Amino acid sequence: MAAECDKNYEVLNPNDRECAICAALNRIYHSDGPALEYRLPAERGRGSYLRLRGGAIDIGICDFRLEREVVMAEHWNDAAYHLSFCLAETIDFAVNGCREGGGLRAGESCVYSGGRGYGVCRFLPGRHYYSVNIGLFPSRFGAVLDRFESARAVSYLHNLSATFRKFPVTPTVAGILRQLVHCPYGGSLQDLYLEGKSLELAAAYLHEMVAERAPGAARLKLTREDRRGLERARQILDQRYDDPPTLAELAKRVYLNEFKLKSGFKEIYGRPVYAYVRDKRMEVARELLEEGKLRIKEVAGRVGYTNLSHFGEAFRQKFGINPGAYLRSDAARHRMAPELEAFSSLED
Numbered sequence: 001m002a003a004e005c006d007k008n009y010e011v012l013n014p015n016d017r018e019c020a021i022c023a024a025l026n027r028i029y030h031s032d033g034p035a036l037e038y039r040l041p042a043e044r045g046r047g048s049y050l051r052l053r054g055g056a057i058d059i060g061i062c063d064f065r066l067e068r069e070v071v072m073a074e075h076w077n078d079a080a081y082h083l084s085f086c087l088a089e090t091i092d093f094a095v096n097g098c099r100e101g102g103g104l105r106a107g108e109s110c111v112y113s114g115g116r117g118y119g120v121c122r123f124l125p126g127r128h129y130y131s132v133n134i135g136l137f138p139s140r141f142g143a144v145l146d147r148f149e150s151a152r153a154v155s156y157l158h159n160l161s162a163t164f165r166k167f168p169v170t171p172t173v174a175g176i177l178r179q180l181v182h183c184p185y186g187g188s189l190q191d192l193y194l195e196g197k198s199l200e201l202a203a204a205y206l207h208e209m210v211a212e213r214a215p216g217a218a219r220l221k222l223t224r225e226d227r228r229g230l231e232r233a234r235q236i237l238d239q240r241y242d243d244p245p246t247l248a249e250l251a252k253r254v255y256l257n258e259f260k261l262k263s264g265f266k267e268i269y270g271r272p273v274y275a276y277v278r279d280k281r282m283e284v285a286r287e288l289l290e291e292g293k294l295r296i297k298e299v300a301g302r303v304g305y306t307n308l309s310h311f312g313e314a315f316r317q318k319f320g321i322n323p324g325a326y327l328r329s330d331a332a333r334h335r336m337a338p339e340l341e342a343f344s345s346l347e348d
Helices: 020-029 138-150 171-181 187-213 224-239 247-253 258-269 273-291 296-302 308-319 323-328 330-335
Strands: 009-012 035-039 045-054 057-066 070-086 092-095 108-123 129-136 154-156
Touching (some): 070 138, 138 187, 273 296, 273 308, 296 308
Antiparallel strands (some): 057 129, 070 108, 070 129, 092 108
């Protein structure tokens, strides 16, 4: 979990008091800079942690794979409300010594209020962790935060007897997130841009992820076994994105009927099965392009496209740019530094 800024936040590795990653995160959170980034050295992993600050907004973007397991124990005293989004593999954490309700899976999000507390995150080697955490402060966003309160969407980390509510990341919200974390401005314009996009994100979140799932709204009843089946379905699609099974085959493999598979998958992961596969293909394609080892046609084939124009159209719809133009962009060259891995795409 990301926490607020300055001296109200501290992170350490209980297994390695000299952990360079924890030391770097503390430097970032104890600094007043508007945009700070830590890039993992090659021997520790690939990826980065980026922090953007603007007025009453604090954004943390975690995107990395580690070479070795790292445990991070965090302490915070935080007045902000946080919108937290998990966009890759499960983030496993315990809060105030309790794991009940902890953790966010791919495509899940939550709203939480920190207060004073502590948490422990465990990051396993080889897994792709990608999350975005947006802190909104009551001094500026009080009216917006009141809406989250009235919708009973907020989880209070100092009171884990309350339900830890989670919501799927919808395509609309994912699109706004992508614009938010790729802020094109600096200085005072960055503050204005981040504030405007955060308000837009909060409005979309309330409408699509909270209001429509408020108590009394119609929802599909899913048993624990149903949810396990849907998780297995997601894992199968992650492995076979280049040649996915038909809906009927997938339903048979996870012991669900097609209706429950289609409806349940969309409810939990915020997208239909076909959209999940398309987005997974584009995420992998972007990573392959950034590695710079394959031609565009080869990348298209790797992710299951035999028609190059269809691949180009799908990539453009996802990222707003053609594959060739993306390869020539400054952003791609920056991300293709040999010891680093680029930011993955946001679910769109």
